[in-house]
Structures are given as structure tokens and as C-alpha cells.
């Protein structure tokens with residue numbers, strides 16, 4: 001039996017100190033990148049380079065533009081926004097661009113689609129690639145016309161010659177492929193003018209409310225999600241997954257199942273902890289699975305209590321045992337003495353699930369010299385590497401065809417269904433489809449880890465923050481998926497930046513210390529919308545509200561007074577949301593308002609005001625209205641950004657009021673949407689959004705910024721309405737009623 | 739043992755009588771627009787119409803649809819007053835409702851049935867009638883607007899006639 005608390009007997013920090021690794025108090029927050037070369041198949045981390053973009057945009061002989069979008073699509077609309085960037089550079093309309101989700105052979109590997117980077121980090125390279133193509137074509141046109149490139153003006157979908165005649169791109173496509181990375185290209189071509197950067201205020205595509213070309217297919221049911229992929233000769237597979245975290249397969253008897261009509265094979269591989277069945281139709285699978293008796297060695301001593309003991313901030317505080325320091329300046333003990341009002345409080349958030357509406361699915365065809373995978377993943381190149389490793393093939397023998405995902409939210413960096421389908425397909429030598437059911441999604445994916453925070457802070461007689469002493473504990477997120485065999489080494493030397501995301505308050509405090517520990521448990525954890533941003537902001541912004549209340553200062557004023565001077569843009573959205581919501585309005589009985597703000601990844605400033613109602617009888621809290629002001633710099637498509645913000649607010653409400661994964665007997669208790677409730681239509685607040693940005697600011701992340709402050713704003717509104725401080729999520733109605 | 743699916747007569751083989759209508763439609767008939775979300779009647783992704791009423795196809799067995807008229811998202815344009823998209827589908831595009839899009843066929847089928855029995859629903863009616871359809875992307879505000887738009891546009895249409 002694995003003992004849950006064996007993890008805790010000696011912390012990494014204590015080990016490091018004892019073994020002489022650590023001279024000073026804590027490890028510094030170091031990037032995980034230095035360890036990547038030592039690890040087996042890992043997600044694709046590398047940021048895009050300008051030159052990568054040269055393979056992303058093509059001109060077709062028809063004159064149309066084909067854009068191999070280096071971002072996966074899960075509803076965030078990155079492929080639309082980046083198409084607008086391409087259109088801006090190439091002076092074409094939406095109808096002239098065919099945007100393709102590339103398979104793994106069509107482009108060089110690109111970074112996994114995570115972290116709201118698709119516009120923020122790909123705007124520039126996509127603009128570069130398209131601009132380079134345009135200038136290469138201009139050179140072709142010049143040669144053709146026997147004039148200098150500088151004499152050729154831009155036209156719609158091509159160029160205009162000095163005599164006024166139009167030359168469309170299609171007429172310039174050479175019979176031989178035009179290699180624009182040719183070293184012979186001129187310096188001018190290497191540094192093309194960038195309309196996406198230069199046309200501010202006069203954009204023709206950027207900033208416009210283009211609609212996604214996929215909409216019509218979606219509303220008519222024609223979009224092919226990975227759940228919908230069907231190959232002609234495809235078989236159907238299902239897998240029996242471990243009944244508890246870390247369970248080990250001892251034995252499986254598939255003889256009865258094997259004899260059932262329709263069953264093609266029962267695959268038992270103890271070494272890989274794998275039992276699966278393949279059939280020629282999906283209808284026999286449940287019966288066949290039932291007929292297989294699999295015996296497991298289970299680790300059933302892991303439960304919520306044992307996990308909460310490991311992830312207990314107060315326990316770590318009592319032992320003064322935190323591994324990483326995010327900030328340390330001044331002297332918190334001296335600062336503490338300046339406090340007229342003090343707040344010391346603990347804040348907790350639970351394990352959370354992605355609960356994307358599409359359960360994952362994949363079709364794999366493991367053939368003689370080629371392995372093909374059809375699936376939806378945030379990182380198709382990771383899928384390619386994992387599958388190659390699992391079926392023992394070279395990476396370049398594996399092709400992954402990507403499909404639009406029915407929601408991802410960090411939960412589809414791995415596509416386990418593709419790995420399972422590959423194992424089964426290799427065994428039966430035919431294409432096999434595996435799709436997870438809802439229970440498998442809740443039981444077998446990875447989760448947002450538990451967070452446990454303790455903050456001690458205070459307010460000076462003049463309304464300044466006297467000191468900020470913040471400790472928290474959670475689990476490593478970015479390296480959450482590394483295999484057990486090496487996780488110990490990874491943990492020893494890295495501080496997880498994902499766990500720490502949003503852990504620094506945006507306020508001016510001279511005497512402060514922020515420490516954390518990222519402790520691995522048996523529960524698989526990984527990226528969940530915003531990573532640490534939402535749980536960390538919940539603690540920080542709740543305490544800000546407590547401080548303001550204890551000092552009798554309006555929460556908006558208190559924040560504005562204490563923002564650090566570099567946070568002008570955060571001040572901007574705070575003022576804007578205050579105006580939008582009519583901040584300061586007196587609320588009727590049983591209703592309340594709360595405010596919170598955050599800076600996502602140090603870039604996107606967002607402020608939220610929430611209005612709630614409390615059911616006097618049950619204590620049930622409902623968010624009725626939300627106002628949000630966000631500054632994410634240049635907005636490529638306002639329609640999409642507003643949709644993302646609304647989505648984040650709906651998520652944030654669910655996180656604050658409903659969502660929770662609990663662990664018992666070594667596995668997840670929640671199996672479906674009755675146990676794990678997400679926000680429903682009738683619980684959704686009215687949402688008002690304002691987008692603000694100083695002129696000439698580049699785009700920054702918008703896909704998961706607004707979730708950060710939502711839970712705190714709701715908790716602060718609960719305090720406003722009832723005087724009750726909700727310090728544990730989800731907010732429990734019974735506790736709200738005094 | 740026949741079901742009329744989107745105007746086409748489909749025979750349910752004896753051995754598939756007890757599979758869910760959802761599985762039957764997706765795997766046997768091959769219409770993939772109707773989605774699986776939970777298999778337990780909790781999410782609405784699998785919503786189809788049986789004789790015009792919104793039904794969770796994951797909670798219905800194929801045999802129960804025998805002799806009845808089943809409409810899926812693919813067949814919606816056929817019951818539209820004019821050729822082309824159903825007005826609710828048009829409203830969905832106008833309001834740019836979908837994010838990932840996975841839940842949307844179910845949302846649309848529920849909305850069409852709602853508007854069929856209440857052409858001018860109140861906000862509260864929309865909220866309550868749509869509460870069984872989950873959307874993890876959080877498109878509820880736009881779903882709401884699209885339903886209001888479809889109702890309004892149908893009103894205008896009727897006035898013009």
C-alpha cells in the first residue's frame with residue numbers, strides 16, 4: 001500500500017538543506033526548461049520563432065490564401081483572430097482565406113495551445129510570415145513586369161502596377177514552390193513592412209468583428225469533432241482503467257469476453273497496466289467490458305482528509321517549511337508593528353475538473369510503416385511523441401490529424417484516448433476508435449490542484465498596507481504530468497511557475513514575503529484554466545477586501561490607494577468598472593456587491609464587480625450581475641474577446657459557487673454532472689463588458705484572464721450582503737446564513 | 739420497426755432495439771450532429787425532437803422511437819419555414835453564439851422546441867427551459883440573446899405575412 005503521508009515525511013527543502021544543496025532559505029523560482037532535455041515525451045514548450053512562420057501561409061494558384069494555423073481550436077477563436085492578422089498583411093478578405101488546423105506533417109512543431117498565448121505570442125510571427133510572403137510575391141511581380149518591387153503598390157488580393165493594372169496573387173504563384181526562406185532573399189524582404197503593427201487606427205481586418213467560418217457547420221451539426229471521426233474499416237475499443245490512483249493490474253481474464261459475438265480481441269498488457277477490448281461494433285463493448293474480470297492492487301487509503309493534511313498551509317507554517325520564495329523584501333515583523341488593523345486568514349480551494357462538454361476520443365491506425373491518429377489535443381506534437389513512444393515507432397512515422405476540440409481549458413494537453421486507441425490498433429492491426437464516457441472524464445483526467453493559503457496583512461493608520469505575509473501550498477501544475485520515475489528529480493530542482501501564477505499581489509508593500517510549496521500527491525494534476533491565477537487571486541483579493549473592511553475604507557478606494565505605481569493599467573480598469581457598475585450604490589436587503597481585480601501573467605489587467613442575491617432561507621448565493629473591464633491591449637476581434645470574458649465569468653461563478661472534486665478510497669467521487677455541477681443557464685448573471693487599452697499596446701492574453709478575480713468578487717459580495725466571510729470554495733449556502 | 743429520421747425511413751434491426759436512440763443515430767445511422775455529453779440526462783447535448791418535442795436521446799431507446807418522427811440537428815433545415823437554415827440557426831450565427839460548439843446542436847434543438855410551444859418566451863421562461871442544456875464554454879448569455887432574436891424575427895416575419 002502506498003502511504004499518502006510518506007510524501008510529507010521529509011520535504012524537498014529539508015532534504016536539500018540536509019544534503020547540502022541549499023545554502024540559503026529557499027530555492028529560487030527557476031524555469032523548468034533546463035530539465036526538459038532529461039525527460040521523456042513532454043508537452044511542446046518552445047516559443048515560436050519568426051522563421052517558423054514561413055511555413056504557415058501559402059498562396060494557392062486560385063489566388064486564395066491557405067493558412068496553416070499554428071494554434072489548435074477549442075472555441076477560443078485563435079484561428080479566427082490569426083486569420084485576421086494574415087488578412088491584414090496580405091490585403092485579402094475573409095472569404096479568401098482558408099484556415100486549416102494542420103496535421104503534424106504540414107508544419108514544424110509548434111508550442112502547445114495553452115496559457116492564452118495564441119494571439120499574444122503568435123500575432124507577431126504570423127504577421128511576419130504573411131508579410132514575408134507578400135514581399136516575396138512582390139518581387140515575383142516585379143520580375144514579371146520588369147520593374148523594381150518598390151514601384152508596385154498593394155491592391156486587394158494582390159498588387160497594382162504603375163499603369164493601374166491589377167495583378168492578383170494567383171497569377172504570381174510559380175510552377176515551382178516558392179521557398180521564401182531562401183538565403184538569397186534580400187534584407188528588405190527579410191524585414192518586410194508589417195501592416196499588422198503599423199496600420200493602427202486604419203486596420204482593414206484587425207479589430208473587426210469577423211465571425212468564424214465554422215459557425216454554420218456548428219449550428220447544422222456538420223463540424224467533425226474527434227468524437228465524430230469514423231473511418232470505413234474502423235473497429236471500436238474500450239479500456240478498463242485503474243480503479244484508483246496508482247492501482248496496479250495484477251491479472252485479467254478476458255476469455256468470456258473474447259468468445260462474445262462481435263468481439264475481435266481482448267488486450268491485456270500487465271506491464272503497461274492496460275486492459276482493453278476491441279469489437280466490430282460499439283454496442284457490444286459495455287457487455288464485453290463487464291465480462292472481463294480484472295484484478296488490481298489498489299491504493300485505497302488516499303482520501304480527501306489525507307490529502308488535505310498534506311496540503312495544509314497552517315501545518316507548513318507551523319513548521320516554517322516552504323520551498324520557494326516568490327518575494328521577500330523589508331521585514332514583515334517590523335511592518336506588522338505598523339498595522340492598526342490586522343487580518344490573518346486562511347483560504348482554501350478544492351480540486352477542480354475541466355468538464356469540457358466533449359469527452360475525449362480518438363481513432364488510431366497503427367499500420368506497417370505509418371501510424372495515423374485523429375484526435376483533438378492542445379498539443380498534437382506531444383500526442384505524436386507519446387504515441388511514438390508507446391507503440392515503439394519513430395516520431396516521424398506518426399501523423400496526428402487535429403480536430404476542433406469540444407472545449408479544452410488545459411485538460412487536453414494529453415489525449416489519453418489516442419494512446420489507448422494506438423495500443424489497441426497495434427494489437428489488432430486495424431484502425432480503432434476509443435471514446436471516453438463522462439465517467440472516464442471525471443475519473444481519469446488530471447485536475448486543478450487543491451490550494452491552501454494563509455495571509456497575514458494589515459493596514460496602517462494612513463490606509464497603507466503595513467505588511468504582506470502570504471504562504472500557500474498546492475501541487476506542481478506545469479510538471480504535473482511527468483512520470484513518477486522522474487518526478488522526484490524534477491521536483492527537487494524546480495519551483496512550479498504555473499502553481500505560482502498570480503501569487504504576487506499588485507499592491508505596494510515594502511515589508512512583504514510570499515512563499516509557497518508545490519507538493520506532489522497521488523492525485524494527477526495539471527493545467528486548468530488560468531493555472532494558479534484564480535485560486536491565488538481568490539486569496540489575495542479576499543484579503544484586500546478584509547483589510548478595507550477592517551479599516552473602514554471603500555474597497556475600490558483602498559485598492560486604488562495601494563496599487564503599486566507600475567499598475568496604471570490596473571488602475572484604469574478599476575476606475576472603468578466602477579463607473580460601468582455605478583460602484584457605491586446602496587444594495588437592498590439580501591443583495592450585495594463585491595469587487596476584485598487581477599493582472600493575469602503580469603500583463604492583462606482585469607477588474608470585476610459582481611452583484612449577488614442571497615436566498616434568506618437556504619443561504620444559496622446567486623450572481624445576478626457582473627461588470628468587467630479588461631485591458632488586454634490591442635483587440636484583434638472584439639466579438640471573440642467578449643465571448644472569452646463571458647466564458648471566464650461563467651467559469652468563475654461555477655468555481656465560486658458549485659464546483660468541487662473530492663477524493664475517497666483512492667479515486668474521484670464525482671462521476672457525472674450531478675456530482676460535479678457546473679453553472680447552468682438559469683444561474684448565469686447578466687454580463688457587461690468594457691474593453692479598454694491605451695493606444696499602441698500589443699495584444700496580451702485574453703482567454704483566461706477574467707476568471708482570476710471572479711471568485712473573490714463573489715465572496716466579497718457575500719460579505720457585503722451578509723457579513724459572512726466565505727474563505728473556502730465552493731461557497732456553501734448553509735454557512736452563509738448565520 | 740421503422741423510425742422516420744429527418745424524413746428518411748430507417749429500420750431498427752432487432753439487435754439494436756435496446757440501444758439508446760443517441761447511439762443508434764450516431765453509430766448506426768451515421769448522423770454525428772447529435773452529441774454525447776453525459777449519457778445520463780444531465781447535459782442536453784443529445785437533444786433531438788420526437789414528434790416535435792425535445793427529448794434526451796441518451797435516455798430513450800431506439801425501440802421507443804419506432805413509428806415516430808425524429809428530427810436531429812441535420813434535419814432542422816427541413817422543418818424550417820423556408821429552405822436553408824432554420825431561423826434559430828440563423829439567429830445563432832447572427833449572435834455568434836458558439837465557442838467550441840459541441841453543446842450547440844443540443845442547445846438549438848431545445849430552443850427550437852421552446853419557440854414552437856411559446857413563440858414569445860419571457861426571459862424567465864428562456865432561463866428555465868434552457869437550464870437543462872449545459873455549456874462549459876459559457877455561451878449562455880449569447881444563447882439567450884439568440885433565442886430572443888429568433889422570437890423577434892419570427893414575430894416580424896408573421897407581421898409581414
Ligand code: FES
Pocket residue numbers: 773774775776777778779780781782783784785794795796797
Ligand atoms: S448526453 Fe443525453 S443529456 Fe447528456
Ligand code: FES
Pocket residue numbers: 075357406407836837838839840841842872873874875876877
Ligand atoms: S460552446 Fe463549448 S460547450 Fe457550449
